[in-house]
Amino acid sequence: MMNDYLNRVICGDALEILPKFDPKSIDIVLTDPPYFLDKMDNNWDHEKVSSNKYQHAVKSLPPGMKFDREQGKRFYKWFHKVSLEVHRVLKPGGFFFSFSSPRLYHRMACAVDDAGLLIKDCFIWLYTQNQVKAMSINHFIDKMDASDELKNELKERFAGWKTPQIKSCFEPILMAQKQPDGTFLNNMRKHKIGLLNTNIKIGKNMYPANVMMIDNIDEAIDKYFLIGKPDKSEKKGFNHHRTVKPLKICQYIIELCAFSPEAIVLDPFAGSGTTLVAAKNLNKNFIGIDINQEYVNLAEKRLGMLTDNEKTLSNRQDINTVLPIFNR
């Protein structure tokens, strides 16, 4: 049954597609779900996300910074359902890695924990450059109905003080595992998953760590955590997805835990397919799902499954009639 889905990118809602997969069939789930910021939620619409017109309700806020108290609760409810499905499809000892945001990580971790998976660690993707999202309050002072004298006094008094958003320089990546079947050794022998491969090195031949960087930062830090810069051609000119992840990070994570040559790596929110390309580069099987046909096309193109002129054959409306086509 799972053979029907192997090495395919399926267009559809992950919560509708995942229940079709066999239980205990997947070795690793590595994903980067929508963080429920702005329009980037479980109904992520390519048109809306790409257009500046829909970026945020408060025009002066950079994308992703509209604060919404309900956002984390909505995310938890939805991600809990996703995690229950991930738990069902993973083999015993199988791994679940999920990119997250510093602001919503706590909701993700609770959703995964409450779904029955064991939280094992939190990886950090560290970087030095990012858009600063804090705002000067001069903008608000200028709008005050007050004398110029008071406005100038306030500007001077609060010079350099900004809204509470520090420059964000890391992304947490949750690491969880499905309860192994007996001991780790038994589990590895029976299900070929469950231990970590410490032959994989990071930095200058160092023991694998839960901190990873793709920028050179400083000699001492690079020595322990650098996993190499992304190849210039990695993203490809045609890839206009807004949240493409570095291939090297995905490869590092897959290499750390994929033991079996037949291991299946699943990304239920595949976007432009970085996880899938990483799995393919490592000669592992992959399955991708994305709700936007546009991104399925991008992923298929990156995977070399689609040429420039070829139209994708996948179709969101009816996955059951589409599946035979996926077997091409």
Ligand SMILES: C[S@@+](CC[C@H](N)C(=O)[O-])C[C@H]1O[C@@H](n2cnc3c(N)ncnc32)[C@H](O)[C@@H]1O
């Ligand atoms: C953060 S992006 C993933 C980007 C990816 N890591 C990459 O490198 O290109 C999340 C993806 O989830 C997809 N998505 C949102 N809701 C979904 C759903 N309910 N089912 C499947 N995919 C969904 C979006 O279309 C988007 O491409």
